[in-house]
Structures are given as structure tokens and as C-alpha cells.
Amino acid sequence: MGLSFWQIAIVVLLVVLLFGRGKLSALMGDMAKGIKSFKAGMAEDDKIASAPRESADGEDAKPVQASATEDETAKS
Numbered sequence: 384m385g386l387s388f389w390q391i392a393i394v395v396l397l398v399v400l401l402f403g404r405g406k407l408s409a410l411m412g413d414m415a416k417g418i419k420s421f422k423a424g425m426a427e428d429d430k431i432a433s434a435p436r437e438s439a440d441g442e443d444a445k446p447v448q449a450s451a452t453e454d455e456t457a458k459s
Contacts (some may be wrong), residue, residue, distance in 0.1 A: 399407065
């Protein structure tokens, strides 16, 4: 029991009548933007996952400098 040509034509006609050509094309454009955004996000996740991480001994980490007010309070 497959779909015949007339059944598909009636469904397409009803969709066009309900949504209109302009709204239907805008919907498809939004769907395409969503797919592109999803693919870009997946590529970004892959890039982050494959990026080298900082070494465990902290060679890549910058030393933290204490502010002057902290030094003064520690001396008193």
C-alpha cells in the first residue's frame, strides 16, 4: 500500500494552502540555517576535543600575582 501520485499531490496542495508559498520557503530557510548551525557546533566540539591540553605539571599555566593589598594585610 504505497502512496499514489494523487495522494502526494493532495498533501502538497494542502500544505501550500495552509502555509502559503512565502511562509513555506521561510520555514525551509530557517531549517537550513539550523542545520548549518548544528554542523558548525559539532565541528567546534571536535576541534575542542582534539586540541592539546595543558600539561599536568603546570608548565603552560601563568603564575598568579598577589595584589598589593593582600601583601600589606599579610605583613600586619
